Amino acid sequence: MSTLKHEIRETFSVGIPLVASQLIYALSGFVGTAMVARLGEDALAASVLVSTIWMTLLVLFFGILNSVSVLVSHQFGAKNHKTISEIMGQAYLLGLIIAIIMVFILLLMPVFLRWSSQPPAVLELARQYMHALIWTTPGLIALIISEQFLAGINRTKLVLRISVLVVPIEIPLIYMLIFGKIGLPAFGVAGIGYGFAITYSITAIGLLFYLLKSPHYRHFKIFNGINRFHFRYFKELVNVGLPMGFMHVIEVSTFALATLWMGQFGTTMLAAHQIVMQFLGFAITLVFAMSQAVTIRVGHSVGEQNVTGVYYAAYAGMLLNFVCAILIALGFYLIPTFFLGLDIDTHKPVNADLVRDASMLLAISGVLLLFDNFRIIGFGALRGLKDTRFPMLASFISFWLVGLTCAYIFSFHFGFQGSGIWWGLTLGIAFGAAIVFIRLRILLKQIDENKLTLIKEMKN
Incomplete structure (x- = not known):
């Protein structure tokens, strides 16, 4: 029998390793950018161009591969290991298709980057970086699928151990490949791509070998279904x-457009926006990781046909993350200079305007984070119920229709400038949180009224 105390403990058990793992991986990207900054403005500009495209591809295809943990968690809750084997076979086939598409896009992108009006030196560095990232794709896709499998079977601690082992090796390797240390070639900005390629490939090979040989995992037979096509699971x-x-x-493009609008209000406001986005990004990483934990816990309860567990998994995740979100939001509002001091010297008079604008935006981002907590955790619960189309529609409405419209009106028509953009996005996210919460309540009520009917339909 599920209890709230039990669910909180289980959510922590699944979520904390995912949170820690995501923060560690985010750290490697942050350090890599800092290294590139030492190469000069051309290298940094090329890095920004490529990173924008690369992150868009990653969020699209990582979102698609998130379905692996959803389907696996359902079958794990139902103790159906044979079906997990068939799902994983189709997951790796899907990953192969995605890898081919990503490589094709990366090969073509240098052609389209010529329209960016950047100087030839920047475009050449961007081309080199793009081609280096091509070698990253196979290992990264295999690693994502394998980690989604581990999350689905409630083995998130192994995901954390992987990140703890990989990143301390990855960062020095990237440094050596960028600057040409210990006899290695100096690849410049492309060294980031080659560093990722080496570490992801070796890690993916090692993890797959471990999953095939370890007595804890080999009974899942994750490769048995790869030699035949199961249309049902592939389609699902x-x-x-x-x-x-x-x-x-949709979400990434919204903040990208907001950044372009922010540039209309001067370099100081744009710099403040970029600094605040850095801290908000780390906070949102925590929320997304906990959201995946909620997805997995809901999926397990669905597989077990445990209605009470579905309720507790959804609401316990919201409660736990709200406590974390409100602490972060209070920190953003009460001690902004503590956070800003990590990037700039807050005591220098020359930075006074930047500190003022960034402190204001940081406080607004705290409010945004509180609403985003409910929206993202709600999405996690809906994913666990295999309801993913409504979250997409809700994001379209809340970000593109409500958020961007309000941001434009508040900033350009009402004269609130940078703060208007952030308040507009906050209003859109608040609207999204409300409709997601209503949708979740409706689905949970349907489950309660129809007893196990809806869950059985999802399972079948």
Whole structure:
């Protein structure tokens, strides 16, 4: 029998390793950018161009592959290991298709980057970086699928151990490949791509070998289904995953457009925006990781046909993350200079305007984070119920229709400038949180009224 105390403990057990793992991986990207900054403005500009495209591809295809943990968690809760084997076979086939598409896009992108009006030196560095990232793709896709499998079977601690082992090796390797240390070639900005390629490839090979040989995992037979095509499971992976991928693209594109608008209000406001986005990004990483934990816990309860567990998994996740979100939001509001001091000297008079604008935006981002907590955790619960199309539609309405419209009106028509953009996005996210919460309540009520009917339909 599920209890709230038990669910909180289980959510922590699944979520904390995912949170820690995501923060560690985010740290490697942050350090890599800092290294590139030492190469000069051309290298940094090329890095920004490529990173924007690369992150858009990642959020799209990572969203699609998130369906692996959803389907696996359902079957794990139902103790159906044979079906997990068949799902994983189709997941790796889907991953192969995604890898081919990503490589094709990366090969073509240098052609389209010529329209960016950047100087030839920047475009050449961007081309080199793009080609280096091509070698990253196979290992990264295999690693994502394998980690989604581990999350689905409630083995998130192994995901954390992988990140703890990989990142301390990855960062020095990237440094050596960028600057040409210990006899290695100096690849410049492309060294980031080659560093990722080496570490992801070796890690993916090692993890797959471990999953095949370890007595804890080999009975799942994750490769047995790869030699035959199961249309049902392949289609289900795509149907569940594709809306999640598009949802992430909608969200990323919204903040990209907001950044372009922010540039209309001067370099100081743009710099303040970029600094605040850095801290908000780390906070949102925590929320997304906990959201995946909620997805997995809901999926397990669905597989077990445990109605009470579905309720507790959804609401315990919201409660736990709200406590974390409100602490972060209070920190953003009460001690902004503590956070800003990590990037700039807050005591220098020359930075006074930047500190003022960034402190204001940081306080607004705290409010945004509180609403985003409920929206993202709600999405996690809906994913666990295999409802991914509604979150995509909700993101479209809340970000593109409500958020961007309000941001434009508040900033350009009402004269609130940078703060208007952030308040507009906050209003859109608040609207999204409300409709997601209503949708979740309706689904949970349907489960309660129909007893196990809805859950059985999802399982079948």
